[in-house]
Amino acid sequence: MSSPSSPILRLDRPYKAILFDMDGTLLDSHVAVERVWRDWAAAYGRDSAPIMKVSHGRRTIDTVRAFDIPGLDVEAEVLKIEALEIADTDGIVAIAGAAELLARLPSDRWVIVTSASRALATRRLTAACLPIPAFMINAEQVTHGKPDPEGYNKGAGLLGTTADQCLVFEDAPAGIEAGRRAGSDVVAITAARPFSFEAGCSEVLDYNHVQFELA
Secondary structure: OOOOOOOOEEEEEEEOEEEEOOEOOOEEOHHHHHHHHHHHHHHOOOOHHHHHHHHOOOOHHHHHHHOOOOOOOHHHHHHHHHHHHHHOOOOOEEOOOHHHHHHHOOHHHEEEEOOOOHHHHHHHHHHOOOOOOOOEEOHHHOOOOOOOOHHHHHHHHHOOOOHHHEEEEEOOHHHHHHHHHOOOEEEEEOOOOOOOOOOOOEEEOOHHHEEEEEO
């Protein structure tokens, strides 16, 4: 819960557009995410802790590949995990101030750049009572997932600008790195942070504690 005494981050630079990550940034889904990955790890006799460290902010296929389980059909496993994630929306809620901010932004000035599929993103946004954006970059639309900057570069392009003219909101190390590599200013949202880490960028609890301008 945000505290009225928390400092406000004021960004003086006007931005052409705003690029949002989704999980952990616009909505808190970490309880559901961890349930699914914990069950998946247990099914293969793996410790879920290392998986949690690398799964946040990354595409499911990249996480599954990283654990290199012998004989695993990676693409079939991704479909299985995605089905479980789509079915599990218990505990998914919007980050404080997110709904109000999105309602104020013109629809052609913001985009979601998420490591989730389109189906999963739509499901979670709906569960959190957040709007489905006019522009979205999903896992299916990139060749290289975060921390590669491809998604943020493509997201900016959808809005007719470049990533270095945009403000990125993120929450996880992979996404923060992707935004910075794209040349964007990055602000980390900490309300749903799954584990402690050094962000290397400005941080705020939620959207009630940041102010910025659109060019």
